[in-house]
Amino acid sequence: MAVAKKITINDVALAAGVSVSTVSLVLSGKGRISSATGQRVNDAVEQLGFVRNRQASALRGGQSGVIGLIVRDLTSPFYAELTAGLTEALEAQGRMVFLLHGGREADQLLQRLDMLLSQGVDGVIIAGASGLSNELCERAAQKGVPLVFASRASYLDEADTLRPDNMQAAQMLTEHLIRRGHQRIAWLGGNSASLTRAERVGGYCATLLKYGLPFHSEWVVECDASQKKAAEAIGALLRHNPTISAVICYNEAIAMGAWFGLMRAGRQSGEVGVDAFFDHQVALGAFADVPENALDDLPIAWITTPAREMGYTLADRIMQRIERSDVAAGHQIVPARLVVGR
Amino acid sequence: MAVAKKITINDVALAAGVSVSTVSLVLSGKGRISSATGQRVNDAVEQLGFVRNRQASALRGGQSGVIGLIVRDLTSPFYAELTAGLTEALEAQGRMVFLLHGGREADQLLQRLDMLLSQGVDGVIIAGASGLSNELCERAAQKGVPLVFASRASYLDEADTLRPDNMQAAQMLTEHLIRRGHQRIAWLGGNSASLTRAERVGGYCATLLKYGLPFHSEWVVECDASQKKAAEAIGALLRHNPTISAVICYNEAIAMGAWFGLMRAGRQSGEVGVDAFFDHQVALGAFADVPENALDDLPIAWITTPAREMGYTLADRIMQRIERSDVAAGHQIVPARLVVGR
DNA sequence: TTGAAAGCGGTACCAA
DNA sequence: TTGGTACCGCTTTCAA
Numbered sequence: 001m002a003v004a005k006k007i008t009i010n011d012v013a014l015a016a017g018v019s020v021s022t023v024s025l026v027l028s029g030k031g032r033i034s035s036a037t038g039q040r041v042n043d044a045v046e047q048l049g050f051v052r053n054r055q056a057s058a059l060r061g062g063q064s065g066v067i068g069l070i071v072r073d074l075t076s077p078f079y080a081e082l083t084a085g086l087t088e089a090l091e092a093q094g095r096m097v098f099l100l101h102g103g104r105e106a107d108q109l110l111q112r113l114d115m116l117l118s119q120g121v122d123g124v125i126i127a128g129a130s131g132l133s134n135e136l137c138e139r140a141a142q143k144g145v146p147l148v149f150a151s152r153a154s155y156l157d158e159a160d161t162l163r164p165d166n167m168q169a170a171q172m173l174t175e176h177l178i179r180r181g182h183q184r185i186a187w188l189g190g191n192s193a194s195l196t197r198a199e200r201v202g203g204y205c206a207t208l209l210k211y212g213l214p215f216h217s218e219w220v221v222e223c224d225a226s227q228k229k230a231a232e233a234i235g236a237l238l239r240h241n242p243t244i245s246a247v248i249c250y251n252e253a254i255a256m257g258a259w260f261g262l263m264r265a266g267r268q269s270g271e272v273g274v275d276a277f278f279d280h281q282v283a284l285g286a287f288a289d290v291p292e293n294a295l296d297d298l299p300i301a302w303i304t305t306p307a308r309e310m311g312y313t314l315a316d317r318i319m320q321r322i323e324r325s326d327v328a329a330g331h332q333i334v335p336a337r338l339v340v341g342r
Numbered sequence: 343m344a345v346a347k348k349i350t351i352n353d354v355a356l357a358a359g360v361s362v363s364t365v366s367l368v369l370s371g372k373g374r375i376s377s378a379t380g381q382r383v384n385d386a387v388e389q390l391g392f393v394r395n396r397q398a399s400a401l402r403g404g405q406s407g408v409i410g411l412i413v414r415d416l417t418s419p420f421y422a423e424l425t426a427g428l429t430e431a432l433e434a435q436g437r438m439v440f441l442l443h444g445g446r447e448a449d450q451l452l453q454r455l456d457m458l459l460s461q462g463v464d465g466v467i468i469a470g471a472s473g474l475s476n477e478l479c480e481r482a483a484q485k486g487v488p489l490v491f492a493s494r495a496s497y498l499d500e501a502d503t504l505r506p507d508n509m510q511a512a513q514m515l516t517e518h519l520i521r522r523g524h525q526r527i528a529w530l531g532g533n534s535a536s537l538t539r540a541e542r543v544g545g546y547c548a549t550l551l552k553y554g555l556p557f558h559s560e561w562v563v564e565c566d567a568s569q570k571k572a573a574e575a576i577g578a579l580l581r582h583n584p585t586i587s588a589v590i591c592y593n594e595a596i597a598m599g600a601w602f603g604l605m606r607a608g609r610q611s612g613e614v615g616v617d618a619f620f621d622h623q624v625a626l627g628a629f630a631d632v633p634e635n636a637l638d639d640l641p642i643a644w645i646t647t648p649a650r651e652m653g654y655t656l657a658d659r660i661m662q663r664i665e666r667s668d669v670a671a672g673h674q675i676v677p678a679r680l681v682v683g684r
Numbered sequence: 685t686t687g688a689a690a691g692c693g694g695t696a697c698c699a700a
Numbered sequence: 701t702t703g704g705t706a707c708c709g710c711t712t713t714c715a716a
Binding site for chain 2: 687688693
């Protein structure tokens with residue numbers, strides 16, 4: 001299978017017996033072309049297996065049809081889902097995604113941005129940057145390339161940002177538990193240095209206050225995302241505060257561990273019936289990255305950020321910015337979704 | 343922040359007081375350039391904030407520095423990890439990844455391949471295709487673009503393929519359990535239509551035979567990737583075959599469910615001591631996609647395919663194919679890694 | 685060691 | 701409705 005000579009519009013023009021400009025017009029659907037010529041050109045394209053070279057077309061001034069994406073950690077389900085949503089939406093429009101990975105540091109990001117710019121992307125999305133962004137914004141603006149941020153918390157102040165509503169998510173979850181009759185609700189997991197967590201805890205706390213329910217700082221427990229640690233932590237928490245009737249878990253791992261911990265505690269105290277296995281006296285709520293999680297067999301109320309839809313929204317947003325320069329940069333907030341386990 | 347005039351090598355040449363060809367030479371490090379001129383050019387580049395337009399450079403004949411990746415499902419941890427590894431390795435070389443998503447059907451793949459080709463990629467990787475690939479291979483070969491497949495099982499016969507060694511993985515896991523003294527080992531999970539599963543079951547079965555251990559087809563149980571179903575299935579399995587002392591689980595969800603099932607069974611039979619919680623009489627082994635799983639607190643022997651390293655290897659392989667056309671296409675097999683839980 | 689100029693594959697303006 | 705042609709930004713002979 002030898003490498004065939006590259007097929008260009010010249011070849012197509014020759015085969016169709018027209019000029020290159022005509023071929024170009026047919027390809028882009030512009031100009032008024034007689035259907036006869038159009039037909040002949042398309043036949044030639046088909047026959048020769050011609051694929052249009054977008055680099056050349058972009059070079060001349062058109063759009064490249066490519067969006068650059070710099071994502072902090074593809075391995076995290078949240079970003080994986082977001083990326084999937086973004087590429088899906090973009091592909092549906094015949095556009096593509098340039099994927100760059102990692103880079104928390106400002107200069108690394110800048111370098112990656114340059115890579116994208118040098119490839120002639122139409123727009124850039126940075127998912128999961130935490131640091132400030134002035135330099136980045138300037139560089140992109142200088143090149144006339146729109147830049148949009150997507151993150152999990154409200155780090156950036158001036159940039160065009162899409163982010164989940166962490167407070168509202170925590171409120172929804174807390175309210176759900178309250179409506180289920182819980183009055184003494186604790187918090188388990190996360191690191192107090194996390195902004196996402198801070199926003200969530202804020203929502204939790206505000207909701208308690210709103211309903212006139214007690215808030216104790218000892219009921220907000222930090223914990224690594226390890227099942228074992230979570231199991232131990234919830235055990236200790238309940239031992240010291242036996243009146244707690246519901247616990248909000250910071251993420252899946254914490255929730256799993258908490259559930260184990262409850263089971264163990266139940267057994268040890270000998271208070272639980274035979275089928276307490278799927279039925280606890282302490283209710284759990286939890287934040288989860290992805291809805292279709294393998295853990296959704298658990299009797300837990302999950303609240304999730306629709307990461308895939310964030311991807312769709314991002315696609316819309318960046319396309320708007322690309323197509324109309326008058327779109328104002330601003331913050332857009334994505335609401336969370338409650339999933340009540342069986 | 344107005345859009346500054348685009349800066350080209352012409353501007354750089356002007357600023358440095360040399361010709362464009364000289365600038366080009368300096369940029370690509372070719373030609374013999376006096377260090378004085380080189381310095382002046384680099385200064386100008388720095389000052390103007392020039393970024394080289396790779397589309398133009400690729401158009402003229404150079405490489406684009408871009409690898410196309412079509413991945414079946416980014417949302418699967420395995421492919422996410424693989425993608426992360428690939429981009430990481432490629433970025434380290436100053437190259438980039440075009441990400442395309444989905445497309446199991448042959449014509450969808452073909453269409454996506456065309457998108458990549460039209461962007462002038464240097465090579466294409468398809469991760470997770472199951473169908474045959476003749477058309478794809480031809481199309482790529484016709485364009486002179488190397489094509490490499492990465493998959494989880496040996497679907498493709500003639501193509502250049504990288505894949506995990508499912509048989510060996512199953513062998514390792516089975517042998518591990520045997521060395522731990524288990525003689526009656528069952529299999530739980532997966533769908534019999536899955537080729538990956540077939541390869542794994544093959545390895546499991548072969549190892550049993552090799553050690554002269556009993557194999558019963560009733561001990562190989564199909565099961566959806568649901569915790570609840572897995573818990574029920576393992577319960578039924580052990581009820582009917584109480585002599586089974588170890589179970590190999592097809593994936594994480596199955597393993598989790600199996601573990602629950604064991605716990606429940608233990609409680610119901612009342613045979614287990616108080617701390618049987620982390621200590622079962624039936625041992626579990628499991629396949630897992632990603633090593634650093636939240637589940638690794640469980641006392642389970644995991645076997646994982648090093649997906650990230652598969653990404654690195656893929657990067658190497660495609661680069662070889664790009665740089666030297668004499669590299670033979672062939673199958674390359676990635677060994678698995680055993681992780682013995684605490 | 686450096687410069688001039690001819691493309692790479694398209695697009696789009698201006699004529700015909 | 702079509703064709704001719706000057707570019708887009710860069711690389712690469714070939715001369716100077």
